[in-house]
Amino acid sequence: MSDQNDHLHRLVDEGALSEFLSEHLGSKDELDIEHHDEGHSNEVLFFDWDGQGYALRRPPAGETPESAHNVLREHEVISSLAETSVPVPETVVACDDHSVIGSDFFVMKRLDGTVIHNDTGEPERFGTPAHRERIGSELVRTLATIHDVDYERVGLGEYGDPDAYLSKQVGLWTHQMEESFDRSGREVDALRAAAEWLDESIPEPADTTLVHGDYKLDNVMFGPGTPPEIVGVFDWEMSTLGDPLADVGYMLFNWTHGSEELSIPELFPPFTEKEGYPSQQELVRMYEDESGRAYRHDRFYRALAGFKLATALEAFYARYLDGETTDPMFPLLEDGVPELAARVQRIIDGEEPLE
Structure with missing residues (x-):
């Protein structure tokens, strides 16, 4: 077998x-x-x-x-x-x-369409500057739509406790980091330093909305035609009520990262550097226009995003070490998580501003 x-x-x-x-x-x-x-x-x-x-x-x-x-x-x-x-x-x-x-x-x-995975790149039918710009604008428009949901009206008023959402997020992911280190049997110093900085740097939240928690390009599906149109948003397991700017920071962190080589290149979509794809700064302007909400405290929100991602990946690495998965990406996390933690530290230090 x-x-x-x-x-x-x-x-x-x-x-x-x-x-x-x-x-x-x-x-x-x-x-x-x-x-x-x-x-x-x-x-x-x-x-x-x-x-x-x-x-x-x-x-x-x-x-x-x-x-x-x-x-x-x-x-x-x-x-x-x-x-x-x-x-x-x-x-x-x-x-x-x-x-x-x-x-x-x-x-x-099951929906009919295409998920644009980082390792497979854009489908041929989207390979024009106009369609690439539309991919970015659709991603932002859909996020603003999520944040505009009347969560009380749809029965999600008790879906989460938005009080101190950001501090709870930092505490939750710090606790998961400790559990993952215990299982993997190692320490990633830059990740622990990020946890300490985040705990000391929590801003006042923008407001309270439904938040997705894992919002990025490969968690949405585009329909089978053109121009690009999002027909489905997936992976809601980390959704709750909280600060919408946490979703914005997560989307930005996962959008592009220059041409630096990483042990896990499929984590970030290098094809978004092609002509037509919006820059991170353009995505921010789109979101502000769509939502009427200012994006502030960028270093915190992107660092929180990277901290969450690196911590989740450390848990995956621990599962691999325990023989619980055959996912071919997980062995690469031995170097991939420390590299990701180093990137978070660069954001904290102001060495990786929005592109």
């Missing part, structure tokens, strides 16, 4: 899942599941059922941080956004009975 098939069988009991789906979607003779291997966090499994494509989201196999990979939280927010202008997939059913596949999971209808 191949490593891929072995991993799939760790993620799902096809017989138990087929029985569960028959109860909720109607009977079907055979279930054929395909593992989506582009992501590195929650797992995605694709399957067809009576001519309709579906996607199943579940946590990764093995030990994971207590606060991470909450797929039922994803299901809640995506379902609540169904009647808003935020483009999200249609959810179908959620399950917290671990006797089915061994974890929580939910099922949503």
Whole structure:
């Protein structure tokens, strides 16, 4: 049995899942599941059922941080956004009975389109300056739409506690950093220094909105046509109520990083340096125009973004060391996390301003 098939069988009991789906979607003779291997966090499994494509989201196999990979939280927010202008997939059913596949999971209808992954680059149909500019403007417009949601009206008033959101974020990710260091058996000094600086530098929040928490180019899907149009926003596991500028900083941190070589080049999209793609500063101006909200304290928000990403990747590296994943990217994190932490330190020191 191949490593891929072995991993799939760790993620799902096809017989138990087929029985569960028959109860909720109607009977079907055979279930054929395909593992989506582009992501590195929650797992995605694709399957067809009576001519309709579906996607199943579940946590990764093995030990994971207590606060991470909450797929039922994803299901809640995506379902609540169904009647808003935020483009999200249609959810179908959620399950917290671990006797089915061994974890929580939910099922949503599969969307048709393209996710622009950093390692595959832009699709050919988007390869013009006008379409590239539209990719950036669509990314910003959709983020502003998320931040404009009346979260009380859609039933998300209790979705999170926005009081002291930024300090809680710093504390949460610092705690996860410590857990990850304990599991990986190493220290990354620049990451620990970043945690200390962030704790001492927390600004007053801009206001309170729904925040995505992991908003970046490869967490949205563009429709199959042109010009580029976002038809879906994915990976809501870190969403909550809080400071919208944290999402802006995260988007900017993940947009581009010059031509510096990293151990994990697929983390950042070098193709966004091509003619037409907006610069980070242009993305900021777009967001301010779309939202009517000023983007301030850039060093803090981008450093927080990099700290979150590096800490999450250290947890992935620990999972790799424990033999819990075969993801080919994870061995590269031995050098990749320290490199990322060094970049965070450059932002803190003012050595990497917005491009």
